[in-house]
Amino acid sequence: MNEQRRDILDMLAEGKITADEAERLIAALEGDRSPAAAGPAARPKGRAKYLRVVMEFVEDGEAGRLNVRAPLQLLRAGVQLAALIPPRALERANAELSKSGVPFDLTQLKPEHLGALVEHLDETVVELEMSDGHLRVYCE
Amino acid sequence: MPQLVTVRVKRPDRRRIRVWVPVLPAVLVFSPVVVLAVLGVVVACLVYRVGVARALNTGRRVVCALPGTRFDMEYSRTAVLVIIR
Known part of the structure; x- marks a missing residue:
């Protein structure tokens, strides 16, 4: 059993996440691994491969x-x-965040959570229009 | 694993620089530096109590995920393009 899967199961055992969330995280982990193992042909059609910033x-x-x-593979690795x-x-970062009025516990932020976030970037489009330009972030 | 890094620079005086860097030969040439860098990472991991194997594995995954990266910036008469294949 790999370390990430064990972390997910530990979180489930400790009641930090529900069974559904654990299932989604494990599915995200497997999705992360399968393209490298099975090659590009195994990737579902239409799934985004790149994050574009224009x-x-x-x-x-x-x-x-x-x-x-x-x-996106780079984001997943990152x-x-x-x-x-x-x-x-x-x-130290938690202490500084609390001081600034942001009571956010970074120790609870696990790579699995960020991985799941990256998994769902596919359909995200961010567009910002300004008087002197525009910004577009999307996946393709 | 990246195979080739292409860098193109267009300067304001219209001069263009194009560099193709084959990654594997470059790594071999700079292998002593690479070994020192890996040793530095190992020491840093031990000092900060981070798993050495996990850190090296993450580094390898990041490097292996680099192919397909493209950075293209143009401003005024200056342009920089970096492509990792």
């Missing part, structure tokens, strides 16, 4: 354009970095 802006009368394409943050750093 921005056009005008600054000091000069036009600018930013176009970033990041594989969220695992959250597990590498030392507990001491998380405690």
Whole structure:
């Protein structure tokens, strides 16, 4: 049994998440693993592969354009970095957040949660229109 | 695992720079630096009590997920394009 699956089952045993949430997280974990193991052909049709950030802006009368394409696989791998943050750093960050009036416990934020968030990015579109440009974030 | 990194830079004086970096040969050439970097990561993990295997595995996953990344920025007469294949 791998570590992430064990974490999910531990959270379920401790009553932190419901059985449905545990099932969704495990499904997200398996979805994360299957494309690498089975190749691109096994991926469901129409599933997003990339996160795109497209921005056009005008600054000091000069036009600018930013176009970033990041594989969602990179985001999925990146969220695992959250597990590498030392507990001491998380405690300090929690203390600073509380001081600023944001009582958020970062130690409860697990890579599985972020992974599930990335899984559901597929249909997310963020569009921001400004007087001097626009920003669009979407998956393709 | 990334195979090729392409960097294109267009400068305001219209000069263009194009660089193709084959990743594997570059890693081999810089292997002493890579070994030192890995050792540095291991020491940092031990100091901050982070799982060494987990950290290295996460790093490997991030590097392996890089192909397909594209960064393209244009401002005025300057442009930068980075493609990782």
